[in-house]
Amino acid sequence: MEHQNKKNQNNESKGGEHKLNRRSVLKGLAGLPVAGIFSYELFKKVSYENQNKSSFLKELDLENISAPAALEPAKNGDLIRVGMIGFGERAVALAKALGFLHPENTARRIKMGYLDDWLAQADLNVAITGICEVFDQRAQEGLEIAASEFRPGGGQPSGLPVKRYASYKEMLADKDIDAVVIATPDHHHARISIEAAKAGKHVYCEKSPAIREDELFELYETVKSSGIVYQLGHQISKNAVFQQARDIIQKNILGKITLIETTTNRNTASGAWIRHLDKDGNPKPGDTGSIDWDQWLGDRPKVPFSIDRFYNWTKWFDYDLGMLGQLFTHEFDAINQLLHVGIPKTAMTSGGLYYWKDNREIPDLLHSVFEYPEKDLTLIYSACLASSRNRGRVIMGNDASMELGGSLQVTVDHDSNRFSEQLKKGVISPSEPMLSINPNSGRVDAVTSATAKYYEQRGLSTTRIGDIKMDVTHLHMKEWIDCIRGGGTPAGNIERAFEEGVTILMAQKSYLEERKVEWDAVNRKII
């Protein structure tokens, strides 16, 4: 060998040390054929995958499922003057979705780029001109937020003054308010919505729509005959993934859907609605001097003020319906927006108080079964406040099932007839999703490409929708505002709100009366 090397050296030095002879050039370019083979193989792989993907997608008729890539500007029209009724934590988020942020640090946060997503919101051309809140501290915060001069989407401040109203009745009587956002505890929702509709104010109301039957029916009739735009606060359907899920279901990829399982699992004190202590364990602010307790109670039984009741009202049936009202409402809305299941024929709830044995009335473990015999469908809601195991939300069909959360996975059924061919060929496998969509993709990868392969094989995945992350609540409120200006019916309209209201009241009645209850569709009542 050495001998040969020496020979080479001699050859090269004969041609002059720096002269590039043929052999030297070949040695220098030895990587070229490797790169050539690499490129060729890469080309082969890419075209193979494209062909596979497109033929599979074509077969499923899913070539064009995609979400809107850009945010539409808000409809043109006059300034809408909004009154906020109730200004707790949720109202702060709603104000932000309307385009109002507390001015403190906003300029700095904009400069740092922290608010890019917010700034990308559409300018809704609204002004928050009224705040109604029983707690002085929160009312003050509301006034400051409403008076903020920063606007997303290139909007300009209206310059209108912001007024604090002593009661919602006073606000509803004011002709300078066009629309109200209701973010009070649940026991006020129906009453305020009804009176707002009668006063001709458009209503955006947080869930639940109502927690008593008589109020729900009155709400429905009043809104139906009023001509106002009513939007129930379930922003979930504005998630792009939901629109894609709807496409997939409409294309009948899942086959016949007979079972839907929705769940809630939480395992924290805050998740169990113990929220009256700050992070140091001291009671949060508020007393009878700063809180209008009588107004807070409304028409509910008079009880002495307690910081526990004020912050943790969810624990008592006087003020809401516990997990059914706070959490299942979102689940029901998600399913109802997807499948239009409507009001069930029967509901059966069981559960109890097994873990958070404080002074609460609401159960911390609850299971509701809703039957839809005409649709050949059962909807289950199962909730637990003492385990954070994620059980997801699953729609089960005889050909495939769909797990739907922030992302979406469709997994073929082992015994599917429709996909039997592909299952036999191994094109798809029941052990991994055949289709997955993750708009905020956190696809896993490492340098050992097996993990990449592992996730790649899970099927097709589309990227986030558009370039920006958008607050779905903004989209939901924008829909409401657009409907006020341009007509039309928003997704969370009074029909959907009524269906949801009846469904949760059926489940609640079943829990309290420990029996199966029925919906009498003819006489429109729960029996």
Add this chain to the structure above:
Amino acid sequence: MKESIYSTKQLSALVAVRFLIGWHLLYEGVYKLYSPAWSSQGFLSESQWIMSGFAKWIISNQEILSVVDFLNTWGLIAIGLGLIFGLLTRIATFSGIVLLLMYYFSTPPLIGLEYSIPAEGNYLIINKTLIEAAALVVILVFPTGAIIGLDRFIFKKK
């Protein structure tokens, strides 16, 4: 000029390993480039042991994360091309070692550390990423770029 300190067999073996690793890293980079949904977020969120704080910091800021994604993708491509073409081989090899060790230390298969992503093999302390880094160390201490590679034209022997 002394053409090579290696025998032909030695040279072939070294260059072959250089090509293989170059190919692998190049494809890892190209794959990321062609997957718009790809982000190092998933990998970094798995991070444990000494790099976990650093990884958390990267994930916590979208801008830093996109810079890391960009550097990772193009770094892998540049290193891969460097190894295959024998171009700036020393820098490419060294960068490759650093990158691979960062991957390794982000999710080392140590006793007691568990990851939600299944590994494609079974490892105890040593995994393929570490072995690949070690192979690059061999490439670094037995350089071949100036013999078989474009470095031949760049680093002409006086």
